[in-house]
Ligand SMILES: Nc1ncnc2c1ncn2[C@@H]1O[C@H](COP(=O)(O)OP(=O)(O)OP(=O)(O)O)[C@@H](O)[C@H]1O
């Protein structure tokens with residue numbers, strides 16, 4: 222992409238305002254940490270003081286020890302890797318399918334009329350209901366798990382993509398038409414950038430659902446993965462292990478979401494959003510100017 | 511030469527926006543179109559711009575019938591419609607992708623200087639005022655050097671002071687390459703100050719009531735006796751062209767008129 226046309230990466234807000242903003246952001250980040258840290262500390266003290274029983278709800282120190290234990294044996298890395306691999310494959314597949322369907326139905330009214338009702342009906346099925354069928358179809362190993370995650374990811378991505386394409390401002394499209402852009406150029410130079418912010422949001426909700434479904438997938442008989450740690454912890458009565466796995470899920474979910482937002486951020490710098498809005502959130506509907 | 515012959519437009523919902531419009535605009539001419547709301551002014555421009563197809567008649571540029579957007583015809587809309595994901599420079603250069611980068615950047619820089627925003631190339635559209643954004647939109651349409659530029663109430667959203675400023679800008683830009691300008695406006699004074707001819711339209715169906723030739727030397731004083739006289743004449747025509755129900759509140763009473 223050319224310098225003028227491309228989504229430029231460098232420019233902008235005066236340096237000073239930028240820095241001030243960053244400091245404010247960091248401050249808020251710390252503020253967000255305050256509540257969980259406070260709760261953890263309170264629980265730890267309560268258990269130590271004998272005010273609460275830490276057996277079913279182990280205090281942070283026990284949790285830390287369990288995590289350390291899992292990490293030192295190399296188990297934690299193994300489970301995380303297994304879960305991440307499934308998640309990556311399922312997410313990629315789901316994004317691919319959801320995007321392709323969304324672009325097709327969003328672009329061609331005929332395809333939309335033909336496919337959208339069916340897809341909406343499929344979407345209405347609680348995806349967990351597919352589990353038995355997927356096991357019959359794809360076996361109990363990786364394929365069925367990946368498919369389940371993909372199904373979970375595909376629908377929000379499909380909906381988001383379709384919605385984004387359908388709501389592109391007609392007036393902006395007319396600008397492209399008045400410059401005699403062909404179908405492809407129109408898609409590349411007008412539709413794609415116009416849709417991008419909404420698409421990022423769709424990816425984020427897809428990712429969120431993907432994390433939900435990876436757990437469901439791993440409940441159906443996995444021998445490794447964070448979901449396996451959950452099942453194992455329940456069967457062997459190890460609440461600390463369950464909580465440790467939950468904690469890792471929380472961290473991974475947040476981390477992947479942050480990475481997604483960070484990857485998209487350079488392309489969305491043009492967005493005119495209120496300062497408080499979470500980055501990557503859909504832009505406020507605004508008169509194009 | 512832009513020519514329209516018996517052009518009609520009926521929208522799919524049955525609204526007859528234009529009927530039997532015949533008009534010729536000479537190269538380099540500035541033509542203003544005035545008329546009440548809903549009399550088909552925007553429709554007329556959209557037909558010429560190729561954004562909408564005519565249901566009857568023929569529109570031709572230099573004898574060649576138009577089918578769809580034409581490279582020599584540009585349009586500036588009422589709102590700037592800048593692409594928010596491109597910088598000001600990116601917006602101005604939007605129609606210049608066929609040029610090499612140095613050539614494109616040179617043209618953009620020249621255009622920015624011409625509209626009085628030389629340092630604004632790196633800004634985002636959201637960082638512009640309404641008047642600045644409209645100037646950028648004007649530059650975007652003009653850098654491709656169209657032979658015909660259509661303007662649909664380009665300054666109507668701006669206050670009177672900025673509007674006069676931009677009218678001056680438009681005349682200056684026009685004098686560079688002398689494109690044909692077709693300017694739709696609600697502001698009769700604007701029409702009289704800028705145009706060689708003023709087309710007065712009336713609604714239901716949209717058609718031309720009268721074409722006035724403004725034979726005054728430029729630059730024109732807004733308060734000149736000739737101009738004020740012409741203004742009264744146009745107001746009279748517009749009042750006459752209004753549907754009976756609307757005549758009660760005279761055209762002159764509405765602020766932008
Ligand atoms: N897309 C459309 N579909 C159906 N009818 C339309 C459409 N656009 C305009 N019309 C109708 O056509 C007529 C002319 O509309 P047009 O927008 O050309 O008027 P105008 O002279 O530009 O008015 P204004 O001064 O308010 O901008 C109006 O009666 C309007 O209701």
Ligand SMILES: [Mg+2]
Nearest residue numbers: 551552553662
């Ligand atoms: Mg109009």
